[in-house]
Amino acid sequence: MRTGILNVRPSIIPGFGVTFGITLTLLSVIVLIPLSAVFIRAAGLGWQGFVAVALSDRALQAYRLSFGAAAIAALINAVFGLLTAWVLVRYRFPGRRLVSALVDLPFALPTAVAGIALTALYAPNGWIGGVLAPWGIDVAFTPLGVVIALVFVGLPFVVRTVEPVLADLGLDVEEAAASLGATRWQTFARVILPALGPALLTGFALAFARGVGEYGSVIFIAGNMPYRTEIAPLLIVVQLEQHNIAGATAIAVTMLVASFILLLFTNLLQNWQRRRTLA
Amino acid sequence: MIRRLILAAALALLPAAAGVAQPVTILNASYDPTRELYRAVNTAFAAEWKARTGTSVTINQSHGGSGKQARSVIDGLDADVVTLALSGDIDEIARRGKLVDPGWQARLPYKSTPYWSTIVFLVRKGNPKGIKDWNDLVKPGVKVVMANPKTGGGARWIFLAAWGYGQKTTGSARGARDYVAKLLGRVPVLDSGARGATTTFAERGIGDVLLTWENEAILATRELGADRFEIVVPSISIRAEPPVAVVDKVVDRRGTRAVAEAYLQYLYTPTAQEMIARNGYRPRDPEVAARYAAQFPDIRLFDIDRNFGGWTKAQKIFFSDNGQFDQIYASAPH
Numbered sequence: 001m002r003t004g005i006l007n008v009r010p011s012i013i014p015g016f017g018v019t020f021g022i023t024l025t026l027l028s029v030i031v032l033i034p035l036s037a038v039f040i041r042a043a044g045l046g047w048q049g050f051v052a053v054a055l056s057d058r059a060l061q062a063y064r065l066s067f068g069a070a071a072i073a074a075l076i077n078a079v080f081g082l083l084t085a086w087v088l089v090r091y092r093f094p095g096r097r098l099v100s101a102l103v104d105l106p107f108a109l110p111t112a113v114a115g116i117a118l119t120a121l122y123a124p125n126g127w128i129g130g131v132l133a134p135w136g137i138d139v140a141f142t143p144l145g146v147v148i149a150l151v152f153v154g155l156p157f158v159v160r161t162v163e164p165v166l167a168d169l170g171l172d173v174e175e176a177a178a179s180l181g182a183t184r185w186q187t188f189a190r191v192i193l194p195a196l197g198p199a200l201l202t203g204f205a206l207a208f209a210r211g212v213g214e215y216g217s218v219i220f221i222a223g224n225m226p227y228r229t230e231i232a233p234l235l236i237v238v239q240l241e242q243h244n245i246a247g248a249t250a251i252a253v254t255m256l257v258a259s260f261i262l263l264l265f266t267n268l269l270q271n272w273q274r275r276r277t278l279a
Numbered sequence: 280m281i282r283r284l285i286l287a288a289a290l291a292l293l294p295a296a297a298g299v300a301q302p303v304t305i306l307n308a309s310y311d312p313t314r315e316l317y318r319a320v321n322t323a324f325a326a327e328w329k330a331r332t333g334t335s336v337t338i339n340q341s342h343g344g345s346g347k348q349a350r351s352v353i354d355g356l357d358a359d360v361v362t363l364a365l366s367g368d369i370d371e372i373a374r375r376g377k378l379v380d381p382g383w384q385a386r387l388p389y390k391s392t393p394y395w396s397t398i399v400f401l402v403r404k405g406n407p408k409g410i411k412d413w414n415d416l417v418k419p420g421v422k423v424v425m426a427n428p429k430t431g432g433g434a435r436w437i438f439l440a441a442w443g444y445g446q447k448t449t450g451s452a453r454g455a456r457d458y459v460a461k462l463l464g465r466v467p468v469l470d471s472g473a474r475g476a477t478t479t480f481a482e483r484g485i486g487d488v489l490l491t492w493e494n495e496a497i498l499a500t501r502e503l504g505a506d507r508f509e510i511v512v513p514s515i516s517i518r519a520e521p522p523v524a525v526v527d528k529v530v531d532r533r534g535t536r537a538v539a540e541a542y543l544q545y546l547y548t549p550t551a552q553e554m555i556a557r558n559g560y561r562p563r564d565p566e567v568a569a570r571y572a573a574q575f576p577d578i579r580l581f582d583i584d585r586n587f588g589g590w591t592k593a594q595k596i597f598f599s600d601n602g603q604f605d606q607i608y609a610s611a612p613h
Contacts, residue, residue: 052600053600056600057609058605058608058609119483120482120483123483123484123485124483124484124485125483125484126483140483141467141468141485219471220475223467223468223469224427224468224469224470224471225466225467225468225469225608226605226608226609227608227609227611234430234471237430237471238427238429238430239600240346240347240350241344241346241347241429241430242346242429242594242598242599242600243346243349243350243353243371243375244600247600
């Protein structure tokens with residue numbers, strides 16, 4: 001299935017011109033115009049002002065935490081999300097629908113509720129935090145806490161992108177591999193994983209992007225100490241508190257550009273992998 | 280929001296017939312810890328206004344961080360009155376939004392601050408770390424919880440109170456800064472607002488002492504149990520004065536000036552002052568203050584105008600980008 005968007009042949013669905021026009025207009029109004037407003041507001045700072053805010057030492061530390069924690073969390077989600085999707089697709093067990101619904105919960109839950117619940121759990125006097133504290137492991141109010149919050153909000157992205165592909169894959173492929181003498185591990189590494197690769201990468205990218213911008217759930221568990229546990233979205237809020245809207249947008253633009261480059265890169269990787277799989 | 284828009288549209292379409300009293304709705308944009316206070320005040324004022332003018336008035340509340348509320352008003356939130364944590368935030372509405380007359384602070388008694396508060400310490404029952412005053416906060420092994428001065432109005436008052444203490448004991452700005460740097464070194468979590476800091480201290484069990492508004496400390500002991508916490512009043516603190524103002528542009532457009540002004544003036548009446556004291560804020564009315572003397576011990580105070588040159592100046596020196604707060608964190612090992 002490789003059809004470009006613009007080199008259309010007459011399709012059974014008519015009205016490309018109309019639908020494409022509506023799509024573009026909607027995209028402009030909902031996405032492009034607000035985003036360009038962000039760029040224009042940031043431009044008000046001038047280059048030097050922009051660098052002073054957006055690339056300050058403190059901002060760099062905050063990006064490192066935001067992007068780093070989001071990447072780690074997305075990786076964890078890629079592994080355990082794949083496992084979860086596997087269990088949901090390949091096995092029938094009582095309560096399967098319940099587990100499936102649970103996976104979606106982070107989508108629906110207000111992130112602040114997640115943040116408060118996780119903080120209560122992982123604080124030194126919480127159920128889990130209390131067990132870890134004697135071992136000298138602090139979770140809440142450390143970068144580790146940030147990772148945990150991001151794992152929570154990012155999980156459904158991986159599960160829900162991998163699940164349909166895995167369901168499509170069908171057991172017959174595995175059976176074919178087995179009948180040709182592949183071990184279980186070989187089947188997984190050579191047959192299943194490559195087929196799942198693009199979906200897994202998409203899930204990873206979505207979870208990562210979500211994590212980078214996440215505010216509500218993280219703010220309660222992060223600790224918010226400058227240079228140590230301060231996430232980039234908080235710096236934006238801080239700038240707004242100072243009524244410095246240009247400064248806030250400067251940080252936003254930096255995050256936007258960085259995220260866009262990373263997503264573009266993931267996309268290219270995905271294309272490359274898809275082509276390799278098809279070849 | 281939509282309901283208010285529809286209401287506003289409906290009111291605009293119905294020209295008020297002379298002499299016929301229309302029900303009025305006004306909006307008070309306030310900061311976070313005032314929820315309980317204004318819930319009581321609004322009901323009482325509505326009854327009083329009805330009795331006096333025959334008109335019913337509904338006062339809607341919007342709460343949030345003080346700076347965020349100011350920004351919402353600047354961005355077009357139709358608040359008839361603002362009751363915020365710092366006069367600097369209303370100054371911003373006047374300066375940036377041009378929505379409030381620049382002389383707003385002279386329009387009501389006590390620089391438009393109908394109540395005041397101060398910064399106190401909340402410690403765990405029995406005060407296990409023996410915390411009596413500011414110097415005890417930087418003793419070895421003491422952990423301090425406070426909100427982030429960059430995002431919370433109350434935390435800016437805390438920062439300035441600590442700075443004032445350092446300045447007074449060492450006699451220099453250098454010494455003040457050293458003290459505050461040491462103090463901030465004791466803080467493991469900076470919550471975004473006063474309520475969040477209370478939760479971190481009280482519910483999560485973090486830290487030995489919480490620095491917070493007196494009214495928040497009183498509320499915490501009342502709501503979370505006097506058997507768990509004690510209030511410690513330091514030898515000196517800061518006079519924290521949350522100001523109120525009518526948003527001129529909004530009331531003139533909506534035709535709500537009379538009721539909005541009466542609402543703010545009502546805050547100075549003995550009835551409202553009583554509610555203010557009951558909610559842990561220090562009242563201005565001397566008689567009410569005398570009745571609540573036991574709850575509000577005498578304390579020596581720094582003053583934002585006298586000691587720090589007013590909020591606009593303090594904001595710039597201490598809390599803007601690369602201000603003292605940022606500098607302390609930038610130079611701390613991390």
